[in-house]
Amino acid sequence: MDHNLEKLKEHKIIGRLVDWKRLEDILNNHDITLLDILGKGHRGVVFKGVYNNREVAIKVPRVDAKNTIYQEGCILKEVNALNIGPKLYTFSRDFLIMEYIEGITLKNYISRGDINKEEYLNIVKEVLKQCVRLDIHGIDHGEIQGGKHIVISGSPIKVYIIDFGSAKIGRTPRNFTSAVSLFFGKSYIANRTCEILGVTEIELERIREFVRNYKRYIVKK
Template structure:
């Protein structure tokens, strides 16, 4: 089944984003509001399929938009009613948001999936009205070794994210990040949470 085969059945269809490899639509299909990511060219179909496979894995841990449909040249997941991180995060809610980001980054580390974009999470993280965090756009994600989600997020915290958090010892956080990079244990991750005064 290709996207063109079901396009006429989707109500209120509109384009909400365009990327290098795909176009993102939103619309109502079988009574559900979905986001459809469609390969822009035939050669990008494997990228879309890979994203679907990764979404399946992360959905099991409550991460990402829930995958509903996989076609020959598209994937469809529940449309998330939320705003990009950059529009929402501030001093008042920063700790709540960054806490969730760290825990989701840790889960991805454990799954052996590298999202690749935690050092600049402004556009590929959505926040809903209840301040729940959703990771989107797993197009560049990969499975394998050298997984760096938590460390990339700490890079963001050191350079920019600290503006949204209570004061902490940056040098100590950098030191703890180096330790975690070598040994990605629960104990070493908890030390990172502790220095940022985030509950486990």
């Protein structure tokens, strides 16, 4: 077995959440070298690895949770067609292999002291555009509002919405309204957004009115 895999098995938390025998089979069958643990969610554990000479993220189901990996793969395939999310390479019921996005979350980005107003405005616009595309195609991410699934990467900057593990096709999409609440509601990110962009109370009320109209349109669809 790969030395890294043996080491990762000993991780205090992750070690109990993964079917290591199944993971070893996946790595061998797809010629993947495991590098590190990226994190865990409610239903999956994500590792960093190398596949076909490129760095990738490998997601496998937690042994103590419902397996939604295949459904997530199907949705990621759909959103890739909309130019959203990390690129999907391959998936099955037991794993997802996708593009590794190196960057920082929106929350960490916005916590920095010196932020260029124009750059940040472009980030906000890109998130909102992606959310509208998801809404139009009836795909609800489900976890936009917290901001931890929005990643800022590269130079020039690219914006990624990641982790579609809670996404659904068919329920009323709330991506755009959740994103507006994230940026212009009552949270740390919203306060920083208004500070960086110089948003006034009058402008906030216009945004709220627009969102009310948008909600009526989406519900009618």
